[in-house]
Amino acid sequence: MNRADPRAWGINQKLAFLAIALGALALIGSPSPGGAVTINTQELADIVESEVDHVTVEELADWVVQDRADYRLLDVRDPESYARYHIPTAESVELRDLHGYPLYHNEKIVIYSDGGIHSAQAWFLLRAEGFAGAYILLGGLDAWKDAILFPELPADATPDEVASFESRRAVSELFGGKPRTGGGGTANPAEIPLPKVKPPAAVAAPRARKKHHKEGC
Amino acid sequence: MIAPFYKYGLFGDEVSLILAAVIGVGFGFFLERAGFGSSRKLAAQFYFTDMAVFKVMFSAIVTAMLGLFYLSWAGLVDISMVYVSPTYLLPQLIGGLVLGLGFIVGGYCPGTSVVGISTGRLDAVAFGGGVFSGIFVYGELYPWLADFVKSTSMGRVTLDSWLGVDVGMVVFAVVVMAVLGFWGATTVERKLARREAEA
């Protein structure tokens, strides 16, 4: 022990010196802003070309009805639109909140907006951050309304089309929609009043899908 | 940026649970190394005879804070992905006060009580039982407390953004305050020890 020399630096003094030195150095430094990513544009372009980047409204309707827990559905429109109507099991996330939003890299993340622009942009942002399971809902909410909520039976339908319409009628009613019959020229899906979000009877607890791990104490 | 590794998809949920246990072993190990399995040692902080609680806590905070700062500066850690708990000023102020009182009454905090239990302290076991009841009371009262608990929310605000200064400045200030605090704490300890020796 070096008690003999009071000027000698014990471990505590050394630690204090180190801490102050590092603290002082911090004055001139700055943490990098979050959100900087490396993008492989070729890889992303290939994904788009091969069309593995989207999910159809029919597939999504299936997943909702089956009460599957292996996907996340993100509604990237503004919160007011979300409150008026959203696809059952959807979570409201605006683009600016996407970075850092609790999502997992090994789950399917389906994104939708009214048409496809914002959802495509959100898809790109998520892909750039390494979320390989990000998908766009093909056609967005417009396609959902058109094909799922208000499926249409044209006036001159073939027996096959009639059969397929009947099965879609059942799904539509599950979601609180109203099938349309009578051929083109009937009301535009965009103008038909939307049902209050009524999840199918099978989806009793949408909360179960909330995979937000608590990160606090 | 590659870290936090979990959030960049390096490993999944199962592995993260194993890592949680490993991290926990380190946590418990150093808490006990510091002597925090003993409620007497913990309580001594509040009688100025042994300021280890202050020294250990703030050395840990300074270490982790500097580590995060430099790793982020080096571009290795994405600081925006590191969890910052949301600030609810009033509930945290009052919660802290209640916790501090509980600390001196009970002699432990939840983390150190686990260490106490692991080293045979029966008072730590009793304390742990108390923690369960306290949480149960809270849970049952929650429907009425919820509004208060979520009040005065300021979001995930850090000292630097609240003060409107650079993070580096806050880092430096924290280090200086901690070192001064350590020096002050040691001085107080020595003075008290001398006084008790003379008594």
Place this chain on the structure above:
Amino acid sequence: MNPYLAGVGLGLVLLLAFVLMGRGLGASGAFSTIVAVIVDAVAPAHAQANEFYLGYLENGYGSPFKSFLMFEVIGVLVGGFISGALAGRVKRTVERGPRMSAKGRIGLAILGGTMMGFGAKLAGGCTSGQGLSGGAVLGLGSWTFMIMVFVGGYAGAYFLRREWR
């Protein structure tokens, strides 16, 4: 062990948690999970109607026990024991001051624990979670919390001196 070195060790473990998981340490969350599970077992409808319990029951992993904090706390038990065993500090005892009886100490420990449990949930964490972890990332609420913990401890010290001195 030198408290500063123990603190540095603790800080490095905390840093490891940040780097690996993007979150800090904690303890009270594990206690909360156990409470939630017990309440759910006894009165499931009541538990599931309560937003607080629900948060711990449905953490997205399937079983509420598969939570970071549960596994971490098990690690704390192990790590604490290892260190204690190495230092010869493992001892079945009731720690108390010279003027305190074991029974009285146990009673106060229960009372203190209850206050702690309640206060920790009010503040959203305990000294490990809000204090250490929140402190290291410079959270405003966390620092406020920490200062108040010391205030509370010192404020109560005079009244509790029979217990410790």
